[in-house]
Amino acid sequence: MANPIWIMTSAFDQLNLDQTVEKALEIGSQGLDLCVFRKDGTRDDFVATHLDYEIFGPEDAKQLLEKFNGAKLRLSIGAFDNLIGGDPAERIKNQNHLLRLIRMAYLLGGDENDVKVGTFVGYNHEFGNQEGGFEKNLLEYQRIFGPIIRYSNSLGVTVLYENCPMEGWRSSGHFGTFNNLTGVLAARKIMYELVPEVNHGEIYDPSHDIWQHTDPVEVIKNTDMNRLKRIHVKSTRNNPDPFWGNMYPMQEVRAEWAKKAGIPSSTNPWDRHHYEATLPGFGLGDSMDWRAFVNILKERNFSGPFEIENEAFLSKQTGNMGAIVQGCKAAVQNLAPLLYELGENGWQYPESAYKPLSEMNRADIPLMTMERLS
DSSP, X not given: OOOOEEEEGGGXXXXXXXXXXXXXXXXXXXXXXXXXXXXXXXXXXSOOBOSOTTTOOHHHHHHHHHHHHHHTOEEEEEOOOOSSSSSHHHHHHHHHHHHHHHHHHHHTTGGGGTOOEEEOOOOOHHHHTSTTHHHHHHHHHHHHHHHHHHHHHHTTOOEEEEOOOOTTSSOTTSSOOOOOGGGSHHHHHHHHHHSXXXXXXXXXXXXXXXXXXXXHHHHHHTSOTTTEEEEEEOEEEEOOOTTTOSSSOOOOOOHHHHHHHTOOOOSSTTSSSOEEEEBTTBSSOOSOOHHHXXXXXXXXXXXXXXXXXXXXXXXXXXXXXXXXXXXXXXXXXXXXXXXXXXXXXXXXXXXXXXXXXXXXXOOOOOXXXXXXXX
């Protein structure tokens, strides 16, 4: 068993698809998780749109499969927004966009080609602010995602939830920073009870649990491995804070109070937890034992891709393409001895493990919408 290393294409929002494929080959990866965010979406952080979802049809799917087979790469697709909360109009657009991506994945072969669809669930704070708000969010998830997952199941497509709490999705004036239901394993466990279909699961990113002071090894020990399909490669360096502690988010207070007291105060929604995004093997060390993490995944027979999600302060956040590519290359080289056997050319993904995508030539199907689905 040799896990491939893929790249999530949010790191290459400056490039088109062909240029991104070239970078993937230069870096030495075996696949791409193609970001296909709404062009009119509300997010402006680590987003990209590498497929023209508005006109995507069977011929586009055929050409895309040929392109990736020509490059000996595999693929998935995804977009990550709030589907159960936030502005009601945007919420519906996000739900319909997920349905659009499910259709695209079907045309690309779906589970037959291991083309999964990545998404967030999001969080509804109108419910969350009430007593029993977490349970109400789970019920809202069931109401919205139950029909979506059953539709996806009918097409042979699996939907995957990423576990980022999206801690910066609300202004610093709010006390809490939990903005995505799938941010804790307990919620994910309940979700599969509420929507029992087998065609939904997880993209697990250990960095989010690290800054929550949770050991990713223990998370994997308690994860249903039939649900785990992807691992995000992203690190976190925790920075202890003597003023606010590391259990609750830093709060926003009046600037004059903070200055007079000599304490830090939140100045933007993303600075509230004391950590720095890193990539394993690039620049700063991190607060995670990658060897122990990979070992537990091997023990539990995880066979899916490790996807580099480059949001690192010293790499993606520089805006410098050279540094972005460097960070990805470093992550590949850092993981190689943990994932692969030693050969004549060192630790490398074995060419014999590559399997081309099947050419599907599927007939077109109409776009589904939440209005039609319900």
